[in-house]
Amino acid sequence: MTLRPLGDRVVLKRVAAEETTKSGIILTSAAQEKPQVYEVIEAGPGGLVDGNEIEMTVKKGDKVITGKYTGTEVKIEGEELTIVRVGDILAIVE
Numbered sequence: 001m002t003l004r005p006l007g008d009r010v011v012l013k014r015v016a017a018e019e020t021t022k023s024g025i026i027l028t029s030a031a032q033e034k035p036q037v038y039e040v041i042e043a044g045p046g047g048l049v050d051g052n053e054i055e056m057t058v059k060k061g062d063k064v065i066t067g068k069y070t071g072t073e074v075k076i077e078g079e080e081l082t083i084v085r086v087g088d089i090l091a092i093v094e
Contacts, residue, residue, distance in 0.1 A: 003076065005044035005083060008054040012038035012071070012082045015063065036065050037093060041081065056086055063093040 003011045015037045039061065046056040058064060071084035 001056040003021060003081065005042055007044050007049045008046055008084055008086045009044045010040055010058060010086055010089065012064065012084060013041050014038055014080065014082070038064055038066060038082065040064060054086065058086065058089060062088060064089045065091045067094060069094055
């Protein structure tokens with residue numbers, strides 16, 4: 001099953017959390033912070049949304065940062081994904 005986002009929506013997959021610190025200390029899963037970095041899995045077409053012209057600034061494969069409590073979380077075939085509007089994306093990681 002695939003998701004095809006509509007309008008200005010983007011489907012994101014969370015990038016794996018760091019398992020060790022920079023100094024080499026191994027973190028348990030409870031101590032790991034949820035990263036706010038996601039990979040774009042699919043992006044909608046943009047276009048006219050709510051009377052405004054929306055240009056999609058992200059594409060499949062981009063790494064992006066969103067707010068902590070942004071988007072709608074869905075689970076499809078055991079994979080956790082988040083759907084956000086393109087305006088909820090704060091930055092592209094290069």
